[in-house]
Structure formats: C-alpha cells, structure tokens
Amino acid sequence: MSDELKPDELLDKVDHTPASGSWMDTTVQIRPGIFSYAAKPDSLETLGAPNPRQWNPLDDDWQLPENWQEIIHNGIKERLEKFRTFKIFMDVCVRCGACADKCHFFLGTGDPLNMPVLRAELLRSVYRNDFTTAGKILAKIPGGQKLGGGRPMTVDVLKQWWYYFFQCTECRRCSVFCPYGIDTAEITIMGRELLNLLGLNIDWIATPVSNCYQTGNHLGIQPHAFKDMLDFFTEDIEEITGVNVAPQFNVKGADILFITPSGDVFADPGTYTCQGYMILFKYLKDKYDLNVTWSTYASEGGNFGFFTSHETMKRLNAKMYAEAKRLGVKWILGGECGHMWRVINQYMDTMNGPADFLEEPVNPITGTKFENAKSTKMVHITEFTADLIKHGKLELDKSRNSNRIMTFHDSCNPARGMGLLEEPRYCIKSVCDNFFEMPENTIREQTFCCGSGAGLNAGENIELRMAGALPRANAVKYVHDKFDVNTLGTICAIDRAALSTLCEYWVPEVEVYGVHELVGNALILPGEKKRTTDLRMEPLPGMEDEDE
Amino acid sequence: MNINKSLEKNRKKIIDQWFEATIKSYPPETARVLGRIKNRFDNPVGSATQESLENVFDQLFSENTLDPEKLEDALDTVVRIRAVQKFTASDAVGFVFELKDIVKNILETAPGEDFDRKVDQVALAAFNRFMKCRESIFLIKATESKRRIHKAFERAGLVTELKDEDLL
Numbered sequence: 001m002s003d004e005l006k007p008d009e010l011l012d013k014v015d016h017t018p019a020s021g022s023w024m025d026t027t028v029q030i031r032p033g034i035f036s037y038a039a040k041p042d043s044l045e046t047l048g049a050p051n052p053r054q055w056n057p058l059d060d061d062w063q064l065p066e067n068w069q070e071i072i073h074n075g076i077k078e079r080l081e082k083f084r085t086f087k088i089f090m091d092v093c094v095r096c097g098a099c100a101d102k103c104h105f106f107l108g109t110g111d112p113l114n115m116p117v118l119r120a121e122l123l124r125s126v127y128r129n130d131f132t133t134a135g136k137i138l139a140k141i142p143g144g145q146k147l148g149g150g151r152p153m154t155v156d157v158l159k160q161w162w163y164y165f166f167q168c169t170e171c172r173r174c175s176v177f178c179p180y181g182i183d184t185a186e187i188t189i190m191g192r193e194l195l196n197l198l199g200l201n202i203d204w205i206a207t208p209v210s211n212c213y214q215t216g217n218h219l220g221i222q223p224h225a226f227k228d229m230l231d232f233f234t235e236d237i238e239e240i241t242g243v244n245v246a247p248q249f250n251v252k253g254a255d256i257l258f259i260t261p262s263g264d265v266f267a268d269p270g271t272y273t274c275q276g277y278m279i280l281f282k283y284l285k286d287k288y289d290l291n292v293t294w295s296t297y298a299s300e301g302g303n304f305g306f307f308t309s310h311e312t313m314k315r316l317n318a319k320m321y322a323e324a325k326r327l328g329v330k331w332i333l334g335g336e337c338g339h340m341w342r343v344i345n346q347y348m349d350t351m352n353g354p355a356d357f358l359e360e361p362v363n364p365i366t367g368t369k370f371e372n373a374k375s376t377k378m379v380h381i382t383e384f385t386a387d388l389i390k391h392g393k394l395e396l397d398k399s400r401n402s403n404r405i406m407t408f409h410d411s412c413n414p415a416r417g418m419g420l421l422e423e424p425r426y427c428i429k430s431v432c433d434n435f436f437e438m439p440e441n442t443i444r445e446q447t448f449c450c451g452s453g454a455g456l457n458a459g460e461n462i463e464l465r466m467a468g469a470l471p472r473a474n475a476v477k478y479v480h481d482k483f484d485v486n487t488l489g490t491i492c493a494i495d496r497a498a499l500s501t502l503c504e505y506w507v508p509e510v511e512v513y514g515v516h517e518l519v520g521n522a523l524i525l526p527g528e529k530k531r532t533t534d535l536r537m538e539p540l541p542g543m544e545d546e547d548e
Numbered sequence: 549m550n551i552n553k554s555l556e557k558n559r560k561k562i563i564d565q566w567f568e569a570t571i572k573s574y575p576p577e578t579a580r581v582l583g584r585i586k587n588r589f590d591n592p593v594g595s596a597t598q599e600s601l602e603n604v605f606d607q608l609f610s611e612n613t614l615d616p617e618k619l620e621d622a623l624d625t626v627v628r629i630r631a632v633q634k635f636t637a638s639d640a641v642g643f644v645f646e647l648k649d650i651v652k653n654i655l656e657t658a659p660g661e662d663f664d665r666k667v668d669q670v671a672l673a674a675f676n677r678f679m680k681c682r683e684s685i686f687l688i689k690a691t692e693s694k695r696r697i698h699k700a701f702e703r704a705g706l707v708t709e710l711k712d713e714d715l716l
Contacts, residue, residue, distance in 0.1 A: 033632075034634075101585065101590070101591075106578075107591070108592075108629075108632075111575070112577040115577075266701070268696050441587065441589050441590060459692055460689075462685055462689045462692075466632040471592050474588070474589060474592040474596070475589055478588075478589075500696075504688055505628075505632075506628070
C-alpha cells in the first residue's frame with residue numbers, strides 16, 4: 001500500500017460503491033448485519049453512565065444531549081492531556097498506509113473505511129480541525145480543511161465513529177506493521193470511550209458490563225447457579241473418570257485463587273475446557289496437596305469494561321485483587337481468556353495495584369518463579385501447566401487425543417498483548433501427537449483475529465463477524481485441506497465461541513477445543529477407572545465399539 | 549476454430565479480464581489491494597476470487613454438459629465470501645455475466661448461443677450457492693446462542709424446553 005496510498009488523496013476519493021462521493025461528505029450507511037444493537041438504558045443506569053435512553057442506530061435522531069459537541073470536544077481535550085499515547089498517535093501518523101491491508105475487517109468486508117489508517121482518520125480529522133494550530137488556520141481558508149485533512153464534528157461524523165469503532169476488535173494486528181508503533185486499538189479504545197460519554201455503547205458490551213458490576217459475571221449468574229454449573233460438571237466428570245473432582249469455593253487461606261472467564265462455565269465448548277481445569281486441580285490436590293479455590297464473587301475473568309472506558313475497566317478489574325486479598329491466597333491463577341490477559345498484563349498493576357499483599361508467584365510444585373508475573377501476581381494457566389509438564393509432574397496419556405489433528409489459533413491478546421506464544425503450543429504437543437501450524441503470516445504476532453472480539457460477538461452483526469473471520473478461516477481451511485486438520489485449539493473464551501461459529505460457516509469439518517480440554521482428556525487421575533469417552537462424551541479413539 | 553479451443557487458447561487473458569471486472573464491484577481502493585497482493589493469506593478475497601473463476605472457466609470449455617453440482621462447488625469459494633459482504637443478491641452473482649462481453653471482445657466474434665447458455669447456467673448455479681450461504685447465515689444467527697448458552701443451562705437443569713411429545 002505504501003507506494004500507492006497518499007492518504008489525503010485517498011480520503012477524498014473513497015468511493016462507497018454503490019453509493020458515491022467522498023467519505024468526508026457522505027452520510028454513513030448503517031447496515032443491518034454489520035451493526036450491533038444499542039445499549040439498553042437499564043444497563044447504562046447500573047453504572048451511572050451518561051445519557052441512558054432507548055435508541056435505535058437506524059433512527060435519524062440518536063437523542064443526543066444538547067451540548068454533545070462540547071462534551072466530545074472536552075472529552076478529547078481531557079484525554080489528550082491524560083494519555084500521552086493518544087496525543088502521540090494523533091500527531092505522529094504519516095499515513096504511509098503500511099497498516100491499510102492488515103486488518104481482518106478490511107480484508108473480509110472490503111470496506112475501505114475499515115483500513116486502520118482510515119478508521120483512525122475518522123477521529124484524527126476532528127483532532128486536526130479542533131486541536132492543531134495548522135488545522136485551526138486552514139479551517140478559515142476555503143478548501144483549507146481538506147488540505148489539512150481536518151473536518152468539523154457533526155452528527156454524521158459521530159455516526160461514522162460509532163459505526164466503524166464498533167467494527168474494530170482492538171486486535172492490534174495493524175500495529176505490528178506500523179513503522180511508528182501506533183497502536184490503532186488504542187485509538188478505537190479512545191473513540192469508544194468518547195462515544196460512551198454520549199451513551200453510545202452497544203448492548204452486547206453494556207449489558208455484560210452491568211451484569212458483571214452487579215452480580216459478578218457477564219451473564220448475571222448468581223453464586224448458587226455458578227456453583228450448580230460446576231457441580232454439574234463434577235457429576236459428568238465422575239461418570240467419565242470415576243473420580244469426584246468437586247471444586248472448592250471461596251476458601252480462605254487457599255494457596256491459589258483461580259479466575260476464568262464465565263464463558264468457560266456457561267457456554268459450549270468452553271464448558272469442556274472448564275472441566276479440564278477441574279481435573280487438573282483435583283490431580284494437583286491429590287498428588288501434591290495444592291489447594292486451589294474458585295470464587296463466586298470474582299466469577300468473571302473477562303472484562304468488557306475494557307471495551308467501554310478505562311474507568312469501567314478499572315471498576316470491574318478491582319474485584320480480582322479484592323477477592324484475592326479477602327481470601328488471603330498467595331497469588332492468582334488465570335484461565336484461558338483473551339482480553340482478560342491484556343487487561344492484566346498491561347493495566348491491572350497500575351490501575352488497581354500494587355498488589356503487595358500477594359506473593360510473587362512461584363509454582364509450589366516445581367519451584368519455578370514466574371518472573372513475568374512478579375508485579376501483577378497473576379499467572380496464565382498455560383504457563384503453569386507447561387511448567388508442570390516440563391518438570392514431569394503430570395502423568396499424561398496422549399493416545400486419548402490421537403483422533404485430534406491439531407492446529408493452534410493464537411488469540412490476539414495473549415499473543416500480541418503479552419507474548420504468550422510457546423506455552424500453549426508446548427501443552428498441546430505434550431497431550432496430542434498430531435500438530436500442524438497454520439502459515440506463518442497468520443499465526444503468532446501476525447495472528448488473524450476471530451473477528452468477534454472486543455464485544456462484537458453478538459448475533460445481529462453476524463455478517464460483519466463472518467466477513468471479519470475470513471482471513472483466519474482461510475488459513476484454517478488451508479491446513480484442513482492439506483493436513484486433514486480437524487481441531488482448532490485456542491486459549492480464549494470468545495475464540496471458543498466465535499471460532500466454532502466461523503468454522504460452521506467456512507470450514508464445517510473443524511471443531512474448536514480449549515487447550516485444557518485436551519489436557520483434561522490426557523491427564524491420568526489417581527484412582528480413575530478405564531475411560532471410554534472424552535469430556536464431550538464421545539468415544540475415545542479405539543473405544544468406538546465399547547458399550548456404555 | 550472451435551469455440552472451446554478459442555477459449556482454451558485465450559484462457560489467461562479471459563480470466564485476467566474477468567477477475568478485473570469482478571473485483572471492480574468493490575470500491576476502487578479495495579479493488580487495488582485485491583488485485584495487487586499475491587499471497588493468498590494476505591489477500592483471501594483476491595485469491596479466492598481468482599481460484600473460483602479459474603475453476604469455473606475450466607469447466608466451461610472442458611465439458612460439453614455442465615454439472616450443476618460441480619459448478620456450485622467451484623463457485624463456492626467466491627460466492628461464500630460475497631454472501632457476507634455489502635452486495636445485493638444481484639451484485640453478488642452479477643460478475644458471472646461479465647464473462648459474455650469479455651469473451652465476445654477477446655474472440656472478436658459472438659461465441660454463440662451454446663456459450664451464452666452455459667454462462668447463464670453458471671449464473672444460476674451462483675445464485676443457488678448464494679442462497680445456500682444466506683440460509684446458512686440465517687440458521688447460524690438463529691441457533692448460535694441457543695446452541696451455546698442454552699445447552700449448557702439445559703444440562704444443568706436451569707432451563708427446560710418443551711419437547712415434541714409435550715406439545716402433542
């Protein structure tokens with residue numbers, strides 16, 4: 001792109017076939033299948049968020065406060081002063097276009113305004129007009145605004161912001177290719193934060209946030225129901241293994257507090273990953289007397305506050321530390337989640353830390369110090385399990401997963417947000433014989449997003465999700481066709497849900513598994529009976545003819 | 549010269565022009581990217597479009613009677629993508645008809661009714677596949693949340709659904 005796109009020219013020329021004209025002049029066409037429903041007023045009220053009301057993005061009137069332009073202007077001003085990154089990212093982009101063709105939403109939808117450079121320009125153009133000297137001077141000259149790439153804030157601009165900032169999953173693939181290291185995800189984060197000042201959130205984010213704030217998890221499941229679900233898994237696992245793996249809840253003085261996204265507890269196929277954790281903890285209790293507790297208060301690892309505003313993210317995140325403090329555990333172990341790890345790795349310590357009441361995490365079984373978690377006091381479960389496997393502390397039967405021909409999807413946040421690349425692969429290879437990587441420009445730091453992250457895994461925007469998922473699905477299909485891959489491993493709760501759907505549309509022969517589901521299948525529990533099925537109650541390889 | 553032989557001889561030229569015409573259905577900035585990047589993982593839409601057009605074209609001149617199922621399979625790669633993009637139904641499959649003019653211009657003669665009929669068959673196959681993809685999208689939309697959350701709740705006895713026998 002860099003040799004072709006001169007952004008000022010480009011911005012003027014963007015042609016929305018079949019509509020026509022410049023993006024600066026054209027009213028945004030909000031299309032069903034692409035946008036997500038507006039936030040319900042009740043959910044905004046829970047948090048005391050501004051402008052709660054019933055509204056519809058397809059209506060002309062979005063029922064904005066009278067002084068909405070002033071709110072946005074002051075909002076930008078405040079954030080430019082508060083966040084140095086935001087200020088730098090507004091100024092430093094030379095619009096080289098290196099990011100333009102790196103976004104899965106651009107590649108999948110073909111909509112030029114999904115090029116990261118242009119999505120950022122939606123906000124940057126207003127910044128230039130209102131906050132830079134050049135912009136202010138040029139605004140007074142006829143044609144000057146276009147020359148300077150600035151434009152005034154209008155309702156149409158606001159609608160463009162809303163439409164396109166909720167077509168970004170904050171995956172940061174574009175930032176890998178930016179020569180200046182601009183993190184376009186942070187521009188989306190700021191854009192959404194500004195929109196929230198006017199009550200312009202989407203419901204798939206606002207309601208989980210509200211539930212999480214009031215009840216402790218995205219679905220608003222109360223403690224007894226949370227416990228019921230895990231009790232139910234306990235029964236299932238006992239049927240399969242003959243061992244009672246009943247977890248413990250809210251235990252003061254436990255060694256470790258375990259927190260995972262509630263998707264693992266309530267949504268298939270994450271529920272099987274959850275069963276994998278339970279089997280692991282039972283094994284560690286019996287073999288090494290490790291005491292892990294779950295919490296019905298900190299019953300959500302995910303943090304949709306991250307997709308709302310920094311303040312909301314902080315409020316939701318605080319309960320992790322609060323619960324760890326209340327229970328008096330040594331440190332926190334975190335489950336397979338995506339954005340939860342970006343929040344922990346990048347924000348938690350400065351937002352709600354220092355957690356000096358916790359210990360620097362050490363694996364009590366192997367003695368390994370988790371140096372990277374020294375400050376946050378929270379360890380990723382694949383690091384923990386990989387460490388146990390590396391030290392030969394787990395007894396594993398790989399043959400139970402021999403019907404799984406694996407590939408691995410690097411979830412954006414653990415991969416790009418915290419550099420967790422090897423540990424999940426090590427775990428998979430330790431419990432499965434067949435593993436094939438997808439092409440290198442689609443994995444690790446360059447991984448393609450599932451297309452449903454950052455609060456976009458709703459139902460009404462299914463076309464956006466399927467289009468955004470295309471680059472990932474394209475690589476999955478390649479390894480399926482070439483190596484007969486039938487299983488896509490992942491370490492993110494949104495991925496487990498989103499990838500299952502994307503496979504259903506693009507590569508129906510491939511199923512999605514969490515890494516700890518595979519670990520749970522392979523781990524040999526002390527005193528277990530001969531297993532004939534896996535955790536999905538499907539016959540194990542070679543057991544197809546066994547009677548129940 | 550036999551029409552099939554002419555088509556075969558001009559294969560690359562025809563497919564190139566057909567590809568150009570197809571990606572012109574996207575905004576020009578997008579079309580530039582789709583036409584330029586050769587790596588199939590960096591440019592899934594461009595490479596899928598190219599692959600589909602080649603497969604369909606090869607069926608046109610290599611077979612006397614077109615097999616509708618085989619045609620649909622060849623079209624799947626491109627139509628499945630266009631079914632979730634910003635196209636009306638007619639725009640999503642309209643690229644097929646571009647072939648008529650392209651072939652006519654390149655061969656400098658009308659390729660004949662038989663060829664036109666074949667192209668029409670391709671268009672109908674494309675429409676069939678487009679509808680299947682749309683139906684699949686609607687089905688996924690209708691069942692996705694139920695399949696996930698509802699199933700887990702049901703297993704835990706938190707919700708229950710009336711079964712057919714309860715309704716009779």
